[in-house]
Amino acid sequence: MALTLEQIAKQAGVSRSTVSRVVNDHCSVRTEVRERVLQVVRETGYQPHAAARSLVTRRSQIIGVVIPEAVTTLFIDPFFPLLLAGVTETCNAHRYHLMLSLFDRPAGQEEMYQHVLGSGYLDGVIVASFRLDEPLIPDLLEKGIPFVIVGHHPDKRVNYVDADNVGGARMAVEHLIRLGHRRIGIIAGPQNMPGSQDRLLGYHQALDAHRVPVEQALVAEGDFTESSGVTCTQQLLPAAPTAIFVANDAMAVGALRALRRAGLQVPQDVALIGYDDVPIAAAVEPALTTVRQPITRLGSMAAEVLIGILNSPNGAGGPPHKVILPTELVVRYSCGALRESPSRGQ
Amino acid sequence: MALTLEQIAKQAGVSRSTVSRVVNDHCSVRTEVRERVLQVVRETGYQPHAAARSLVTRRSQIIGVVIPEAVTTLFIDPFFPLLLAGVTETCNAHRYHLMLSLFDRPAGQEEMYQHVLGSGYLDGVIVASFRLDEPLIPDLLEKGIPFVIVGHHPDKRVNYVDADNVGGARMAVEHLIRLGHRRIGIIAGPQNMPGSQDRLLGYHQALDAHRVPVEQALVAEGDFTESSGVTCTQQLLPAAPTAIFVANDAMAVGALRALRRAGLQVPQDVALIGYDDVPIAAAVEPALTTVRQPITRLGSMAAEVLIGILNSPNGAGGPPHKVILPTELVVRYSCGALRESPSRGQ
DNA sequence: TTGTAAGCGTTATCAT
């Protein structure tokens, strides 16, 4: 069915090694012969059999993307799709294949990991996990499989690529401070996720830098769902915040709803800033001021770092890469910086 | 580094063939010996090298998911993520690996296809394309690679899995008719996509069934973006519809905006029904009545059909599978069926 | 510069 080196060799009247050399463009082959071989390759549409090649070279040109989180929940948020778009872009550019491993069931996860990592299919792995204690990490370290984490990780040896959550949160809160707010509440994310911790840290940093005292009654912890945004807002209201920084847009939408229900106007009575800049942020009324992360770049950067490591001479790729990409404040109408809502939707 | 059959064989004091038999549980091996081998396998954590195995068996246990569309655009809609979640679920259950191929650049796409299909890595492919003239399809047919399309396709030979777009649209429009509407507009999707054609067809079927005359001025064609929802609504308004069926939620949000801007109330002045049930549908005010597709099931079903074909004795898997999954009407507040908006967000 | 041959880790065929 599929052509083999041998058949191309016969057609071109050379040996199979010569064809191999041409295909992998080794220099040592007469241009005349090379042309003849290339001609046959083009005519026949020959492509080397990946498995056979990978068996001898020990490289598959496949990188794995492992997403251990409860997929169904997180996939309604465009984070993973955009991340994948970025990874894809880089993979395509470098002719790598991408193997996607999603795990929604914690049950049997350990076994699934083995299935994926032990198969020998993967040259390297990108891990998109939000848990510090992700069991995959020690596994990968032990097995010596090159990997890059999206998000950060305390272990000195790991490579990671992350968005500047601290800076993003600080930027948001400083924006509120600049607008004159002092009683600034926060609806933080789950504190077992490093990204959430960072955003809370950024909040503290901004307050400290401007000598605004931190008040515990102005700090609530949600779980990133819209409904937790509602309850956290209700929890914060007695402390009379004039502004709230919310650690993601979904919760910010909940906050918006809760504030409206409490008879408060946004941004007049309470200013609001979200995080992520998902589509819904622009769609609600008033449109949310929020912090945008370079999610797609995060993905392509992770792939770039990984492929860089894979292609490095010794395979180690030098000291661990720790990359932090900047975030961006998207000013809309929920923070009061822009006064009137112009016509929207083009 | 990684263990081989030979090493396990040595440790267990048997030949490499015996170990192979145990690993692939062929019946013909004494239980005593089998136990001994399994013991070693467990202790060492041995796993067969996938590439080597696939070289001889000609099966990789990898299925490809190919998404040829402009990724960046379509990924903000949760369709692909949910589809992938479904495919993943089935893949995990059947111990298949999933290779994801996204193409955003039309340039060099032909070459990328070859890269993916010609690699020999894939046992089969799931194609999620919305174009009838997708060049991949004839390619796959010619190469004899088993594949399943998500969406439907006129070619008799192809397997496909699709949501019942005709039925979903009909259901939506009949709902409006039942509520007393006669002047029902439609904002259809791009008519080069089969799914869009189907929804328009469902609209016609519903009107015909209830002897409501079709009026060309009540039909507009958008491109699935929110802003096209705005312009199409403006285009429809002179025909004075009392209800509009919109072929996706994003355009419905645009319609909502355009109606509000025209000083019309939803649902009192104009009733609105969307399609897809993306998160934004529930978030806008009033929440959109819409048609929900079983996207995740679509994905898992596609994978199931494909894997069924791959595991069928001859490899052909009988006559082509054509699967249509039912859709569901989600009644909220934009159609006027439910009168008052209760407290939301739990 | 080119060809020959060994070997990558499996499975599968054939003896035993």
Next chain:
DNA sequence: ATGATAACGCTTACAA
């Protein structure tokens, strides 16, 4: 029931 042995399609010393 088990063990040699020959593929599978490729890369890569090593020879020529």
